[in-house]
Amino acid sequence: MRESVAVVHDLVSRLSPVDELGAEHRVSALAWLASTDDVFRRVKPASPPQHLVSYVVPVAADGRILLVDHINAGLWLPPGGHVEVDEDPALTARREIQEELGLGDAGLSRSPIFLTITRTVGQDHGHTDVSLWYVLNCTGDEELRPDVGEFNAVRWWTRDELVAADPGRFDPHFFRFLAALDRNGLVDELHRRTGLERLSRGSDRFGPVAALLFTPGGHISVRGGCGGGFEVVVWVNSGDLAAAGRTGDLDEIAGTMLDLHSGHSAKELAERHTYLAVTEPVAAIEALWHIITEHxxxxxxxxxxxxxxxxxxxxxxxxxxxxxxxxxxxxxxxxxxxxxxxxxxxxxxxxxxxxxxxxxxxxxxxxxxxxxxxxxxxxxx
Known part of the structure; x- marks a missing residue:
């Protein structure tokens, strides 16, 4: 595999899908990257017909999202563009926000948090974009120098404004991206609720997790559930799975972490947090199969x-x-x-x-x- 393609393959392999469609896109993208090195746009507008794109979503400190009204697509989209031949997608992201908006890259995420595969619309010949979505953390007060040749308008959107807007005017996966954005901030939010310093992002032996907490009595891993919410698994120090469940309530997850940190057993955790169930062998085996086959x-x-x-x-x-x-x-x-x-x-x-x-x-x-x-x-x- 070409070195530049291997870099992208690694980025995609470390992504945690937000839902079942995300899992399908991840599988398709990995298979595509493994099958060919011709993944970068070589000739405008669409050669090869499927190629890589880097999106950058500027996010203000107060939660507003910056989008551009793209002339060609006729949609409100994040800024971004095609990845040049052998270019690292992160470099594409840096280049595009500078060229299109005049923004610096100090707050740019090191890796993408979201992946989509989309058949494009607009004036160009139709083609398929395999898009890596990066986040640019901003104050929201930055001076913008938009490329008037590409955009009809540029604006910051509040979450309430996005909810009230016509979803057909946005990238078809944009609102799924917002779910990934919220999930990506899970560690920071759980840390705010618990104050536990050992909270981190990372991976366990089954792959990437949204949040991870190690304690003297065991550890907790939290994954985004393919059907929504979060899948929470409690492991004892022997390496055995002790309890598992699914919830979308961050207070419940934070409470579970605090209780494990305080020394409560898996049985006590399940009594205190009813979304959890102590995993007898049959249930534990099923939980492990689910993690391995889905994540x-x-x-x-x-x-x-x-x-x-x-x-x-x-x-x-x-x-x-x-x-x-x-x-x-x-x-x-x-x-x-x-x-x-x-x-x-x-x-x-x-x-x-x-x-x-x-x-x-x-x-x-x-x-x-x-x-x-x-x-x-x-x-x-």
């Missing part, structure tokens, strides 16, 4: 979904270690594994290796899943 890195998802569809393997503990899917005998727990196997990625598919046994030659996903199921079935007999 994990793309290289693992097709295999995990095929394994999850197999009734024998669905009963096993799924686990990710260094990008490798592992399955454990359901009679064990992740912290006390006696029997299990790993799927090692290889040219031609995956190599199945039972713990303590010989590794098999690489096979396509279907064959590797069937081999694993046969192995577990033999252990159950």
């Amino acid at each position: 994990e890195a793309e290289v693992t998802v097709p295999l995990a979904r095929a394994a999850a569809a197999n009734p024998v393997l669905r009963r096993m503990w799924p686990w990710i270690s260094h990008g490798t899917l592992n399955l454990y005998d359901r009679r064990d727990s992740p912290s006390q594994v006696k029997r299990g196997l790993a799927f090692h990625p290889a040219l031609g598919g995956f190599m199945v290796r039972p713990y303590g046994g010989e590794i098999h030659a690489a096979e396509p996903i279907e064959a590797a899943v069937a081999r694993a199921a046969e192995t577990f079935a033999s252990w159950e007999d």
Whole structure:
């Protein structure tokens, strides 16, 4: 893979989808980036017909959003533009806000927070934009020098004004972006509500999380739920999943974090916060399968979904270690594994290796899943 394309592939792989459509766009974008290096616009207006774009959304300290009334598109859009050949999308973002609005990049996010795939409208030949959405934090009082050749108007919008506006006058994914923007500020908001210094963004062993808290008694990871709200998982220090649930109430999540930090057990957390349920083995296994099949890195998802569809393997503990899917005998727990196997990625598919046994030659996903199921079935007999 071309180095400049690999940079974009890494950016996309670390994005946490805001909803099911976002998850589909992420899968499609990763597959596209893995299939070709011709991802940058080479010739105006639309060669190749699908190419990368960097959007930049200026956000004022009071929450207002700056949008431009784009002449060609006939829509209110964030400023931005096409990524030049081999250009880092972050550099595109910096260049575009300077050229289009005269703004500096001091408040520009280091990475995009949102991804969309959109068939364009307007006077140019139709094409498909794969857009990375960056955020530019502003005071809201900056002097603007808009490019009058591209925009009919430029204005700051309040959230109330956006809610009252005709959604057909905006990028078709703009209001989904607002949900991602709110989610991206989750750590700051939870920190404001809890004062817990160990709160952070980052990743657990299953991929990116919106918020993460480590305590002496265990840790909590918070992901954006594909159906809305947030998925909250409580882990004990042994590495076992202890409780899980979904809620959109940030006060509940903050309270859960404070209670875990105070030393309350998973059972006590579930009693205090009814959105949580203590995960007995069957429920814990289902929760882990959900995380892996909906939120994990793309290289693992097709295999995990095929394994999850197999009734024998669905009963096993799924686990990710260094990008490798592992399955454990359901009679064990992740912290006390006696029997299990790993799927090692290889040219031609995956190599199945039972713990303590010989590794098999690489096979396509279907064959590797069937081999694993046969192995577990033999252990159950």
